[in-house]
Amino acid sequence: MAILGKLPPPHRHKGRRRRLRSLAFFPTMLTLANLLCGFAAIHFALRAMYELGGGVPAAAFQAPHSAMLERMLPSFLAVGAGLVILGMVFDCFDGLVARATRSTTNFGGQLDSLADVVTCGVAPATLMVAFITTQLAEESIFPSPISEHALGRATWIAAAIYVAFAAVRLARFNVEHAQADFDYTTFRGLPSPGAASIVVAMILLQEQMSDASRRLIAYALPVVAVAAASLMVSRVPYRRFHRAYLAGKQPFGRLVVALLLIAAFWIWKAPALLVIVLWYGASGPVFWLMRRLREPKRIAPSASADKASRGERQTG
Numbered sequence: 001m002a003i004l005g006k007l008p009p010p011h012r013h014k015g016r017r018r019r020l021r022s023l024a025f026f027p028t029m030l031t032l033a034n035l036l037c038g039f040a041a042i043h044f045a046l047r048a049m050y051e052l053g054g055g056v057p058a059a060a061f062q063a064p065h066s067a068m069l070e071r072m073l074p075s076f077l078a079v080g081a082g083l084v085i086l087g088m089v090f091d092c093f094d095g096l097v098a099r100a101t102r103s104t105t106n107f108g109g110q111l112d113s114l115a116d117v118v119t120c121g122v123a124p125a126t127l128m129v130a131f132i133t134t135q136l137a138e139e140s141i142f143p144s145p146i147s148e149h150a151l152g153r154a155t156w157i158a159a160a161i162y163v164a165f166a167a168v169r170l171a172r173f174n175v176e177h178a179q180a181d182f183d184y185t186t187f188r189g190l191p192s193p194g195a196a197s198i199v200v201a202m203i204l205l206q207e208q209m210s211d212a213s214r215r216l217i218a219y220a221l222p223v224v225a226v227a228a229a230s231l232m233v234s235r236v237p238y239r240r241f242h243r244a245y246l247a248g249k250q251p252f253g254r255l256v257v258a259l260l261l262i263a264a265f266w267i268w269k270a271p272a273l274l275v276i277v278l279w280y281g282a283s284g285p286v287f288w289l290m291r292r293l294r295e296p297k298r299i300a301p302s303a304s305a306d307k308a309s310r311g312e313r314q315t316g
Contacts, residue, residue, distance in 0.1 A: 027103060030094035031112050037087030038119030044080035045123070045130040077134075078207050080127050081200035087119035088193045109177065113170040120196035121166030125159040128221055131203050135218040158222035162199075165229035166192050172233075187238040190231035190281060194238070198228050198281055201274040208270055228281060236284040 073079045094112060098104045129143045132155050141147070143155035169192050176188065202221055206214045265272040 027094045027098035027108055030090045030097060031115050034087040034090040034119050035115035037083045038123040041080040041083040041123040042126045044076040045126040048076040048130045049133055074207055077127060077131055077203055081203045084119060084123050084196055084200045091116060091193060113174055116170055116192050117167050120192040121163050124196045124199040125162045127203055128199055128225055129159050132218045135214055155222045158226050162225045162229040165233045169232040185240060187240060189234045189236060190228060190238060190284060192232060194280055195228035195232050197277040199225055201277050204270040205274050231281060236288050238284040
């Protein structure tokens with residue numbers, strides 16, 4: 001009886017288990033919020049084209065009903081791009097909450113990928129099509145698979161490639177994540193939020209540019225989207241951002257760089273965001289190429305040592 005008396009009351013375990021179960025729906029709600037942000041971004045992309053197809057001038061509407069938000073997100077395209085970024089924030093926290101509440105499930109992983117297909121795949125591609133449509137409408141260039149203009153067809157194909165490759169990237173991640181030897185320290189291929197960040201950062205940047213610069217971005221964006229899509233389905237390794245730059249002990253110089261980036265983002269939000277996401281997108285190929293260039297130098301000494309040993313054997 002004395003031994004049994006030392007055991008904690010069973011109702012404490014049941015109460016804790018009940019609390020964890022009550023918190024288990026939070027990750028699912030965050031994932032659904034990510035999905036709805038993507039859906040809302042598609043809606044605002046269509047609102048940006050009302051003047052062209054629906055006979056309703058888009059300029060007649062105020063984007064957000066707030067003066068502060070109107071300054072930050074002055075157009076429907078900017079609102080859509082901001083919603084994609086907000087969806088990425090929800091996507092970041094749903095996994096953290098699931099691990100904190102010990103409620104990670106296969107269902108949650110599948111739902112997360114489905115939400116990312118919309119928020120990081122379909123929504124950025126739709127925003128790109130809407131932006132190019134509004135910028136090149138005066139030249140009768142409309143992105144469409146049946147467009148009379150070659151650039152219109154090429155733009156739509158670029159958006160379709162981006163959507164398809166994002167879906168392939170997420171499906172491949174689900175399959176590899178289920179394997180026992182899955183590497184939790186790196187990504188194989190550019191993550192879909194990273195590719196989506198590049199597209200929406202260029203859309204946010206054009207809000208601050210002149211008309212001529214906007215046209216240049218409209219011509220360059222399909223090429224950038226195809227490049228980002230190709231990196232998504234590639235095998236180029238990318239370091240996980242939070243593991244590489246936030247977790248554990250970091251050098252003092254990295255802290256200084258982080259503070260400078262935060263200050264630059266506070267002053268020049270859209271340009272700083274574009275520089276950061278472009279740097280991350282290029283970091284994978286750059287570091288992969290640097291490793292490939294270093295490999296022959298590592299192999300060369302071992303090869304020369306083998307030749308020397310063979311010469312000694314022959315002379316012996």
